[in-house]
Amino acid sequence: MNTRIEEQMRNEQFMGNPLDIEFEDMNGEHxxxxxxxxxxxxxxxxxxxASACGFTKQYTQLQETSTLxxxxxxxxxxxxxxxxxxxxHQEICDFTSAEYDVTFPLMAKIDVKGExxxxxxxxxxxxxxxxxxxxxxxxxxxxxxxxxxxxxxRFTSRDLPSDMx
Numbered sequence: 001m002n003t004r005i006e007e008q009m010r011n012e013q014f015m016g017n018p019l020d021i022e023f024e025d026m027n028g029e030h031x032x033x034x035x036x037x038x039x040x041x042x043x044x045x046x047x048x049x050a051s052a053c054g055f056t057k058q059y060t061q062l063q064e065t066s067t068l069x070x071x072x073x074x075x076x077x078x079x080x081x082x083x084x085x086x087x088x089h090q091e092i093c094d095f096t097s098a099e100y101d102v103t104f105p106l107m108a109k110i111d112v113k114g115e116x117x118x119x120x121x122x123x124x125x126x127x128x129x130x131x132x133x134x135x136x137x138x139x140x141x142x143x144x145x146x147x148x149x150x151x152x153x154r155f156t157s158r159d160l161p162s163d164m165x
Contacts, residue, residue: 017150019044021120023076024108026089033074033120033146036105042070045161046124046144048112048137049075050084051095055141059100061161066104071165073104076121078112081140085109112137129154 019034033044045065050056066073077092079085087095089108096102112121113136121137124144128134133156143155145164155164 018046018120018123018144018146018152019148019150021123023110023118023120026093026106026108028108033072036074037072040070041072042148043072043165044146045071045073045164046120046146047073047075048078048121048140048142049096049106050078050081050140051087051092052084053082053140055139055157058141058161059096059102063100063102063104065161065165068165073161075102075104075106076112076118077106077109078140079109080111080113084140112142124152124154127152127154129156130159131156 019037020032022030022032025031033046037044045062047062049059062073062075065071077085085092092109093106096106110118110121112118113125117125124146125135125137127144133154139157141157143159143161143164145153145155153164
């Protein structure tokens, strides 16, 4: 497993476009948003998710949105808010599949804020949200809509996926 410094150094060249920042999937393989979306993709919804949160029901709309042409939804499990994502990778996948029929990609559990914040969320956090907030992720299910050119629009946990498009 790479250290945070090694990962940060790898990603420094890509900090202009969040689509090209590497992260790990549930199998420990490195990928990017661009790689997950493919050539025909126009927009990505990036969301920090948790299985035991009041907003967990948003998995339903996220799944529906993931079936639209030109959109890729990518979930990043995070246990930093109220310890609401304590499960293993397998437990997270089993839960989301059984309860919400999730088929969109879920990545390895990461930190979205703080000292060990992943570079992707460091970049995304620089955008200003629908509520005028810029900076740290404040809760589970904060969402980012990333366009092919790297433009980022930020949405709060209360904003529904259907309101983003």
